[in-house]
Amino acid sequence: MCDTLNNDYHLHEELGRGRFGVVHRCYSPISSSSFACKSIAKRALSSDPTDRRCLDVEPKILRLLSACPHVLRLHAVYDNDDYLHLVTDLCDGGDLYDRLASGCRFSERDAAAVLRQLMSAVASCHRAGVAHRDIKPDNILFDSRGRLQLADFGSAEVFGGGATPPEMSGVVGTPYYVAPEVLLGGNYDEKVDVWSAGVILYMMLAGVPPFYGDGPAETFEAVVRERLRFPTKIFRSVSPEVKDLLRKMICRDVYRRFSADQVLRHPWMINGGETALKEE
Structure with a gap:
């Protein structure tokens, strides 16, 4: 053209x-x-x-x-x-990065509303055979009505099309949000997007990422090696339901990690962030 x-x-x-x-x-x-x-x-x-x-x-x-x-x-x-x-489309409602950088801590109800829209986009992408591979707050935009729009598909990859499991390769993504299997080399599948979305959910609730270091190299090492933790000072008032979902999204075992559709069917998501159970 x-x-x-x-x-x-x-x-x-x-x-x-x-x-x-x-x-x-x-x-x-x-x-x-x-x-x-x-x-x-x-x-x-x-x-x-x-x-x-x-x-x-x-x-x-x-x-x-x-x-x-x-x-x-x-x-x-x-x-x-x-x-x-x-x-x-014009998204003049800002992005999620700005909201997090302002020190905003989301209630579970507000975090669930954002995650539901994000995972709806991710699940649709995966059903279409597309992995985003760089999901981060900067790429999560909002229009003038507050509706979420997933943007920046410059690192995305088309997968599938055959009987074999979808496989991709290459180190792409952003520190804090990239899945460990991407950093370890070899092949990986579309569940890298679920890990990234899980990190974003953690940050909405905690205000800090689950894995970090002094510079990209240390951050990548933390992503690969460190265990997911819920510091009591930060997560005292966070429900066991959302912690359960986080464990299933930020899960190093790819076979046990939830798919995007499974995230949408989790009880915490279905209930819109409303919880009924008490922390034991």
Whole structure:
């Protein structure tokens, strides 16, 4: 497609930037609606195929997931020699990172509301044969009505399509949130997304990640080696039901780790964060 972005949309203020692109608010005079435009400067990418794969992967996967709930919707793609522009829904309600960075501690009911929307998106992605592979608070956006939208599929991978179990490889993801099997090398499956979502649930309730260190290397070592803990000072008022769910999401045994659909069927999720049991 030729680059006619400026003919169709008017670019306005910058909304944010990441490793591969800059996001601006844009306006369509045809529809009288506002959108977001993610622009990736091709010359800024290294020659590493891992970096350049985002040019092909993200548009392809966003089109594949166009009908999935709580996944950022792609409206248009403009591609030329210098830039790739992706026009998507506008999420002007901020992101989960900002809410966590402000020191916000979520009630169980509020955490369940966020997790339900996130896992609905993840389960739909997995049923479509897509693993996100970089779920983190920065990529969890909210629109003006407070509805969650999962964004940034530049590290995503398509899996499945055969009778064998889905397998992926390659170290991708972000410290704090990446699953241990990704760091250990070899093949892994889509449950890496469930681990990442479990870490986010832990952070919403505790205000701190379950595994961390002084710098990425120490954080990765903690993810691989340390045991999941619930410090009494932080988790005294947290219910046994949500601790049970966390153990099943942040589970090193991939075969025992919950799938996205199993998370949605857990009693704590079904009850919307309302709990009936007392800590023994």
